[in-house]
Amino acid sequence: MKAVRNIDFSVEKGEMVAFIGPNGAGKSTTIKMMTGILYPTKGSINVLGFDPTKNRRKLAYEIGTVFGQKEQLWTHLTPYDNFKFFGAIYDIPDYAVEKKIEELKELFELGDFINIPVRNLSLGQRIRCEIVASLIHEPKILFLDEPTIGLDPVVKENIRSLIKRMNKEYKTTVFLTSHDVGDIEKLCSRVIIINNGQVVLDDSMENLKYHYLNKKIVEAKMREKVNLEDEDGITILKDKGYNLKIEVDTEKRTVADALKLLNPDNIIDINISNVPLEDIISSIYRKGDKS
Amino acid sequence: MLTAVRNQIRISLLTTKYALVREMLNKATFFMNIVFMILNDASFIIQWVILYSIQDGIGGYNLKQVLLLWGLAAGTFGFSRFFFYRAFNLSEIINNGKLDSYLVQPKNVLLSVITSDVSTSALGDIFYAYIMAFIYKCSITNILLFTFFIITGGLILVSISVILSSLSFWFQKADMIAETGVSLMTSFATYPDGIFKGAVKILFYTLLPVGFVNYIPVGILSEFRLEYLILVFVVALFFIVLAFVVFYRGLHRYSSSNLMISKI
Missing domain, CATH: 3.40.50.300 (P-loop containing nucleotide triphosphate hydrolases)
Structure with a gap:
């Protein structure tokens, strides 16, 4: 071996x-x-x-x-x-x-x-x-x-x-x-x-x-339920009605675009963060496994 | 070269000292181990005393020579296990990948490993050995020669164990071979060689060199012959060199491990 x-x-x-x-x-x-x-x-x-x-x-x-x-x-x-x-x-x-x-x-x-x-x-x-x-x-x-x-x-x-x-x-x-x-x-x-x-x-x-942080995680607490679906540059990670977690590919869509989809007036609380380094490394490991 | 040898000896002695200090943390157990080993060795002699009370001269040995034989057997066993204890579980060390910490040090790997622990009961064997030597003949020459044979014999035992244990680099179950080889040598070492004949005797001067560890030394201590003394020294040297060669050949095949290990 x-x-x-x-x-x-x-x-x-x-x-x-x-x-x-x-x-x-x-x-x-x-x-x-x-x-x-x-x-x-x-x-x-x-x-x-x-x-x-x-x-x-x-x-x-x-x-x-x-x-x-x-x-x-x-x-x-x-x-x-x-x-x-x-x-x-x-x-x-x-x-x-x-x-x-x-x-x-x-x-x-x-x-x-x-x-x-x-x-x-x-x-x-x-x-x-x-x-x-x-x-x-x-x-x-x-x-x-x-x-x-x-x-x-x-x-x-x-x-x-x-x-x-x-x-x-x-x-x-x-x-x-x-x-x-x-x-x-x-x-x-x-x-x-x-x-x-x-x-x-x-x-x-x-x-x-720099290369792998082109994605942002947006976590939002909503006043009303939003019906959102995956579209180019936006991936729904979690949808629990009033609580949403989406991933924005900033090479395709801006964070502002994503916020517009959510309707800023409907947002009670929001957190925008980078993808954790741990997740980046895991995704590289997975890519290595596939290749 | 000379400095390297001196430094290696210094480290080996320092390791032995620290290992001994560790064993002495529990003083009662430490001394009990020694005393009980002396008693254990002495108990075997009783059988021989009884045998000699029935029949005089067994295998060409008188009772005093049997005592000397036991002294040498206990001495070589004790010396090898006190100073080179890990030579006797080298297979386990190789199989479990425990050589790593020695391999990253700038010292001789084999010597560093085998001197990294001591057996306290082995001190009992050494004490017992000298009691037997004094009973046999109390003279400076005799004790010096006896010490010389304990060292050469002990080193042959260590070498045999290293050679057989090093087979673990090639296959897994070599520990059983090493264990059997060493225990055979130890068992045969306590019987007068006169009772063995033919092929077994050849074995004692080749694959299981008990002859050079015990029998020839008993002969020299009974009747001094310089050529035999030189022969014992040369044979010991041969087995030591062979042990190093086999171990270092095998080391190329060492596969280490990722087990959680602590130095205890």
């Missing part, structure tokens, strides 16, 4: 790239090939000038990985001891590790719990420690696989802002996979969408929104 086929892309230094796709699309396989975990049967990979299949160890000094579903830390040790251990793994002298821990402690706000065993930390605190552990050796690329999985919205937001800060501070390239649209939207400037083992979209976040 082939997990990925003819995937081709390159990433610039300091970029924050979202590498997304539905389950089984080949995201993890690609990341694992890029980090030297899996051997591709064909093709070539070059990460920071290294072929991961031939120079796995050299490459390992230059990259960091955080797999949200797989913990790297010793749970009975404190984050501080774990960081020291990771420093030893990467052959970093003690004084340099101490300095780095101090620096990352500030950046990731670990002061309150750096000396508490990992098993007693909350999931959010653990993920922060996982990220710090992967940054001890100052990697040039950080691979983040579902870094916010299982976290509550507040902690997610916190992790995202810390990753952003890290990217700004160290110019670390971030290669992120996540099913969380918030991670993608708030962190990444570029999106690569993969489906069925192939790249189906590789574009900037700005372009993605």
Whole structure:
């Protein structure tokens, strides 16, 4: 069974790239090939000038990985001891590790719990420690696989802002996979969408929104029932008599046209919004499935 | 190269230390494990003492040599399981795709994996082994030689387990082969080799090298022969190299997994 086929892309230094796709699309396989975990049967990979299949160890000094579903830390040790251990793994002298821990402690706000065993930390605190552990050796690329999985919205937001800060501070390239649209939207400037083992979209976040945000959702609460039917540029998404939800294709009709159809005097309340990014991504996934 | 080796050894020792610290979190269980393993090993000797009270000399061994044989068997078993515990469930690690976190580290994957856990009861085996060695002959030369054979024998056991477990890269049920191979070696290691004849004996010096782990060392400790000592060392080296070759060949076929895993 082939997990990925003819995937081709390159990433610039300091970029924050979202590498997304539905389950089984080949995201993890690609990341694992890029980090030297899996051997591709064909093709070539070059990460920071290294072929991961031939120079796995050299490459390992230059990259960091955080797999949200797989913990790297010793749970009975404190984050501080774990960081020291990771420093030893990467052959970093003690004084340099101490300095780095101090620096990352500030950046990731670990002061309150750096000396508490990992098993007693909350999931959010653990993920922060996982990220710090992967940054001890100052990697040039950080691979983040579902870094916010299982976290509550507040902690997610916190992790995202810390990753952003890290990217700004160290110019670390971030290669992120996540099913969380918030991670993608708030962190990444570029999106690569993969489906069925192939790249189906590789574009900037700005372009993605620009090209796919040509539809508006109009939700209206009406004084009287309106009998509206689908017509060119207008699709009825929900019609519950007094409550309507329609989608307007702004390339064919203006929002004003749609409002005229509803009769503005008949509208009690109205909400006009963009199509959620999640829906845009889902529609790209579906297109990929059909092709 | 030398720095890399030194750093690898440092990491392996550090991992062993942290794994030991984890085991010692519950001190009562930790010490009970050790004590009960010593008692467990000692209970087998009673059978031999009874046997030797009926008949003197079994398979060419006197009672003291049987004690030494048990000491070596317990010592090699204990050494291998204390320092390289994960070599004995390597199949499960390969099958469940748990090598990922070791593969992204700039260290030797095989060494990092197999040294990542310890068995506390194995310490009981090691203590027991030295009690037997002292009973056999209390001399510095004897203890040094005994230690040398525990290391070479332990490393052969680890290598056999790694070689057989690495077959999991090629087919799923290799864990049963690994388990059977290692348990056969451990079982045969406690009987005087004189009771075995023909093809079985050939097996002990080829596929299941118990001969190099236990029998030849017992012979050397009874009557020193340098050529045999060198032979044991060379054979141990051969199996270690073979283990690395087979594991790294198989690693190209590693398929990982997306299971939720925590380091415990």
